[in-house]
Amino acid sequence: MSQRKEAQPTKILRRRTKHDLPEEIVLEILARLPVKSLLRFRCVCKTWYSYITNPNFISTHLLCYNNHDGGYVIHMPRTAVHMAYFHRPHSQICTLAFDRTFETISEFRIPFTFQSGYHGLVGSCNGILFFTDFIKSKSKNVYLWNPSIRKFKRLPNTCLNQTQVLNVAHGFGYDSLNNDYKVVRFSWTRTKWMPPPEVEVYSLSSDSWKRVELGISWRPNVISYSFNGISAFPFVSGHLHWMIEMIEEGGGQERRYTPMILSFDVNSEKFKELPVPDEGGLIAKCLTSYKEKLALIKFGHGAQPLSKLCSIWVMREYGVLDSWNKLCVLPIEISTDFIGFTKYGLLLVRHRSRLVSTNSELERKHKSVLIDPEALHEKEISNQIDYHLDVATYMENLALLDGANVVSY
Amino acid sequence: MSNTSENPKPSSSSAKMTLKTSDNELFEVEEAVAMKFCTVKQYFEDEKDSDVAARGSTTVIPLPNVHSAVLATLISYGKKLPQSNAVADNHEEEETKKKERKKYEQGLLKNLMPGELLDLISAANYLDFKEGLEFFNQALADHIQNKSVEYVRKFFGIKNDYEPHEEEKYREEYAWAFEGVDED
Numbered sequence: 001m002s003q004r005k006e007a008q009p010t011k012i013l014r015r016r017t018k019h020d021l022p023e024e025i026v027l028e029i030l031a032r033l034p035v036k037s038l039l040r041f042r043c044v045c046k047t048w049y050s051y052i053t054n055p056n057f058i059s060t061h062l063l064c065y066n067n068h069d070g071g072y073v074i075h076m077p078r079t080a081v082h083m084a085y086f087h088r089p090h091s092q093i094c095t096l097a098f099d100r101t102f103e104t105i106s107e108f109r110i111p112f113t114f115q116s117g118y119h120g121l122v123g124s125c126n127g128i129l130f131f132t133d134f135i136k137s138k139s140k141n142v143y144l145w146n147p148s149i150r151k152f153k154r155l156p157n158t159c160l161n162q163t164q165v166l167n168v169a170h171g172f173g174y175d176s177l178n179n180d181y182k183v184v185r186f187s188w189t190r191t192k193w194m195p196p197p198e199v200e201v202y203s204l205s206s207d208s209w210k211r212v213e214l215g216i217s218w219r220p221n222v223i224s225y226s227f228n229g230i231s232a233f234p235f236v237s238g239h240l241h242w243m244i245e246m247i248e249e250g251g252g253q254e255r256r257y258t259p260m261i262l263s264f265d266v267n268s269e270k271f272k273e274l275p276v277p278d279e280g281g282l283i284a285k286c287l288t289s290y291k292e293k294l295a296l297i298k299f300g301h302g303a304q305p306l307s308k309l310c311s312i313w314v315m316r317e318y319g320v321l322d323s324w325n326k327l328c329v330l331p332i333e334i335s336t337d338f339i340g341f342t343k344y345g346l347l348l349v350r351h352r353s354r355l356v357s358t359n360s361e362l363e364r365k366h367k368s369v370l371i372d373p374e375a376l377h378e379k380e381i382s383n384q385i386d387y388h389l390d391v392a393t394y395m396e397n398l399a400l401l402d403g404a405n406v407v408s409y
Numbered sequence: 410m411s412n413t414s415e416n417p418k419p420s421s422s423s424a425k426m427t428l429k430t431s432d433n434e435l436f437e438v439e440e441a442v443a444m445k446f447c448t449v450k451q452y453f454e455d456e457k458d459s460d461v462a463a464r465g466s467t468t469v470i471p472l473p474n475v476h477s478a479v480l481a482t483l484i485s486y487g488k489k490l491p492q493s494n495a496v497a498d499n500h501e502e503e504e505t506k507k508k509e510r511k512k513y514e515q516g517l518l519k520n521l522m523p524g525e526l527l528d529l530i531s532a533a534n535y536l537d538f539k540e541g542l543e544f545f546n547q548a549l550a551d552h553i554q555n556k557s558v559e560y561v562r563k564f565f566g567i568k569n570d571y572e573p574h575e576e577e578k579y580r581e582e583y584a585w586a587f588e589g590v591d592e593d
Contacts, residue, residue, distance in 0.1 A: 020566070021527065021530060021531065021534075021565070022534065025530060025534055025542075025546070028542075028546050029546050029549055029550050029553075030550075032546060032547055032550035032551075033550050033553075033554055034554065036585075036586045037553070037554050037555070037586075039583040039586040040557075040558060040583070040586045040587055040590070041558065041561060042579055043558045043571065043576050043579050043580060044558050044561050044562055044565075044567055044569075045562070045567050045568065045569060045570050045571070046570050046571065048567075049579075149583075150583075150585065408582065408583070
C-alpha cells in the first residue's frame, strides 16, 4: 500500500495485510482487561475462550490487573452479637469503595442467605470472600463468593464424623504452587478447648474435604486454649495464621497467660508455631497483615485514664523471630475498635460513640477513621459509617469461573 | 575517538545511530534512546565485536519490519522516558517530570487512530522495546475494554468460529457482562 508521505507524515493507514499479533502479546493485552470485558470476550472465538479460561492466565491476570495505585475495598455492616440476640434485621448490602478514602463506588447485595439470617464474613483471599453463618450452631454452610464475576459456591459438607460441633474456626488461602484455593476448618466438640480440635482442609480443585493432622504437641500444663476471635486469619507468605491464647498452670496456683501464633503452610498443609515478640505490659491481642507482612497489635494501659496504648508490630522477615519490628505506638481512646488494615497499609478504626452535647441535646457520635501508622496521620471517613464494619480487599479475579456447584446471579 | 575500551556514557556523548525503516527512511537517533530497542541494542553489540564500530563509523541498522511513521512515534515515546543514566531528581522534579510525561502520553494517544495501535505494538514487539510495548498494550486494552464482541472481532480480524447456539449459551451465562457496552 502506498504512503502519502507529503500530506501527513505521522499518520499511516491501517494496513489490511497480515497483522496477527503473536499469542503472548494478545495474552498481555487480555491480562490488562477487567473481568467484565473478559467474560464477554470469551465469545470472540474459541481461541480467546481457551486463553481466558486457562488457569495460568487467570493467575497472571489476577496479579497484572490488580496491580495499580488505587485499590478497592468491599465493606458491609458487621453482624454483632446483640443484633442476633435481639433479632434485629441485618442489612445484606455490601459497598464497593475506594481503598484510600472509603468513598462509595457502588452497592450490591449478598446473593445468599443463612439460616439464622445473619452472615459472618470470616475473611477473604484474592478478592474471594469467605462467609459462614454468624451463629455457627445454626448452620454449617460456608460460602465462597467472587463478587467481581457474580459467582458463589456453597462448600460441600464436612468429611469428619462429628456428632456435636460446638465451635469452629476457619482459614482461607491460596496455594500458589498448585494454583488452588484451600479452606482450613478447626472443629471442637466440647466446650472446653481440650482435647485439640479436629482439622480438615478443603481444596477447590478437588472440591472435597480431607482430614489433616494438627501435628503440634500441646504443652502439658495448658489448661485451656482459645482461638482469638477478633482478627481473621491473615494470609502471609503462603501461610495462614491464627492467634491462640493459652492459659498454663504454673507451680501452685499460678496461671500464666501465653499467646502463640499457629501457622499453616497452604501448600504442604503442615502446621507450625511462630514466636510472638515480647513487650512488657502489653498483651498481644490481634493478628493481622500489614502490607503483606504479618502484623501483631498489642494493647496495654496508657498514661491517661481511659486511654489505651496500642503498639503495632510487623514481622519483616517471615518466620524469623528477630525480625519482629515495632512499627509504631498509637495512643488511642479506650472506646476504639480496630477493623483492619487495607491492602496499602491504612488502618481503619472506629471511635465508638460518646455522648456529645449539641444544641442542648445529647447525641451519640461515632466516627470511623483511617490511620496511616507510618505517618501517624489520621483521616476521618466522610460518609457516615455509623456501625461496625467488615472489610475485605476487592480484586478482579476470574477464579470460580467453572466448577461444580458454582452459582451465577 | 574509540569507545571499545571504556563504557560509553550516553549522557556525555552525543553518539547517534542511524536506523533504516522498511520504506527506506533514515532516522538518526541518540544512542541512549536507541538502546531501549533491545533488538537494535543486540545488533549494535554484535557489530561492536567486529571492527566496524571500532572505526567509529556510523552503522546503518536496517529495520525491514518497521515503517517510518511507526518508528517516528516509537522514537518520540522513547525520548520521553526517564533515561537510565539520569541523575536522580529530587521529589519535586520527579513529580513534574511525571506530570509532563502523562500529558505527553495523553496527547499522543488522542492523535492515534485505533488501528495504528496494532502497528505500534507489532513494531515495539519486533524491536523488543519493553516500555513502549507496555504502554501501547495498555492503550489498546483501554480502547477495547468496553467494546462489543463484534467490534473486537473486526478490529483484530478474527473469524467467529462458534455455532450460533454455542455463542448464545455463553452470552446468556454472563448476560450482565454484555450490558452497558459501547455502541459499535
